[in-house]
Amino acid sequence: MSKDKFNQAPPFSLSLLHPKYWGVWLGFGLLALIVNLLPYALLLRLGQSIGRIGMRFGKSRVRIARRNLELAFPDMEQAEIERVVEENFKNTGMALIETGITWFWPTWRFKRILVAKDVEILKQLDKQGKGALLCCVHALNLEITARAFGVLGLQGYGAYRPHSNPAYEFIQYRGRTRNGNKLIYRTDLKQMIRVLRQGHRLFYLPDQDYGHNKSVFVPFFAVEEACTTTGTSILAYTSKCAIIPGSGFRNSAGQYEIIADKDIEPDYPKKDETAAAAYMNKFVEEIIMRAPDQWMWLHKRFKSLPDHNLTNSRYQ
Template identity: 30%
Template sequence: MSRLVIGLIWLLHWLPLVLLARVGSGFGRLLYWVVVPRRKVALTNLRLCFPELSEPERRALARRNFALIGRSMLERGLAWWASPERLRATVRIEGLAHLQRLRAEGRPVLLLAPHFLGLDMAGTRLTLEGDFVSVYSPQKDKVFDHWLHHGRSRFNDQLLLSRHDGVRATVKAMKSGRPFYYLPDLDYGRKESIFVPFFGVQAATITGLPRLARLAGAAVVPCITRILPGGQGYVLELGAPWADYPSDDVEADTLRMNAWLEGVVRTMPEQYYWVHRRFKTRPEGEPRIY
């Protein structure tokens, strides 16, 4: 079955992006009705994070979210098989000068890349600009694992570490000149996490961003991917390095990350990864949410 799915994604990647986007959106709208557990997770997250919206408004937002999830799944074929020229035309990078300047100065770089739905496409597009390091979690399905790994490593000399490789390998890679494409905004459990608010809800949040930035002496560069409407492609926004980061207060630094992310999510709430159980880990004594 997985080979049939991969074959379908390969066939679809030949379509013009405007048509591929329509097919992907339709696929995502189907997923909204079929994948009931993830729909429930998304609606729970939206209820917690957007209490000011009515229930019909949250359901409409969830449907838009699933439509974009469908797009991101099918358009992943571009990351796996499209030519460098097509990828450059599909994903426009804004603010690349920030990254180029830091690399020219020999400064380690930590790219803060939260879980927006264009994440994988942007990651592959970035690899056309040089050698990076990222964390890769092997998939249970070996066929999907092969192509996901291929998509992240097909250009230049990419270093994909597992979570078991530890902090030392990541810091060494950054100090050697590889920017780290870092995704620290999921619920990874209690280990190495603290509770800080996200949309007003206490969320278990790993403290890796300030700790890695301190250990590597790295500049933190915001890295946001926006999916454009109507099959117009993607925009990868690289912001200016954060000033006065990290501080000597890990909790304040972690809270700053969540507050910044919340602000960006509010600019495009339909594009965040709401199907993840972000509030699964609860403070002692609090009931389960999902």
């Protein structure tokens, strides 16, 4: 399959109704039914309950989350670490419900849970015809955040990895392209640069450890040598776009606060990959601290070390 086909919605075919895919159809059908029938307050409780159950059975992920917090916040009290880990799992359970909300709720209902706190910079860039690299993070409600920008009339392109199950892929693609959002194959760098140069938005997530390829080691929270992608500087330097930190965390009222309030490009050191990665990490930290228990602490953010032979040693 060519890369170009990954940018198009996979077509429906009768082969998707083969019995081997019935589990996928049944699972997503049940999720769609649940999120559309139940009130949001009950969905929130259901999601958090799923997270609590997951915490009981996901001991290895509990250890990873706890270790990440110990590394990132060495002065944090153990009781606070345990509280954040528990809340993180509750939000992880809620992520399943939020995916259903994103993919299956009608727009009129979806709008009710959104609060556009500050997105004026994106509207201004639209009027100027200037592309924007919208740098978000792996929040557990990321699916909602991406659709929220589309609902607000600020559609963008998302880097995308197709699912190996064609029935899952059929559903996932349509869920992620609601309200005008589009997808780009995650390794198609030329297409990413092209859409930015054409004045569009590109959703980009520079917060995880993607391994040594195209990465540098710079501070991230209290970890002095955290493996950090250089992709932000590559895209910004080649496209001359704006760089906008963005987020969509859930507040105490159960609404999602959509924020994209500044352009950090003027002071961004695009020609120095190491300085650029360190600079970007400061803003990634700022985004995460808006709701630290809603970030994905369950993955090994600090697994890679400058010495290739010591990978994962921070988690031993």
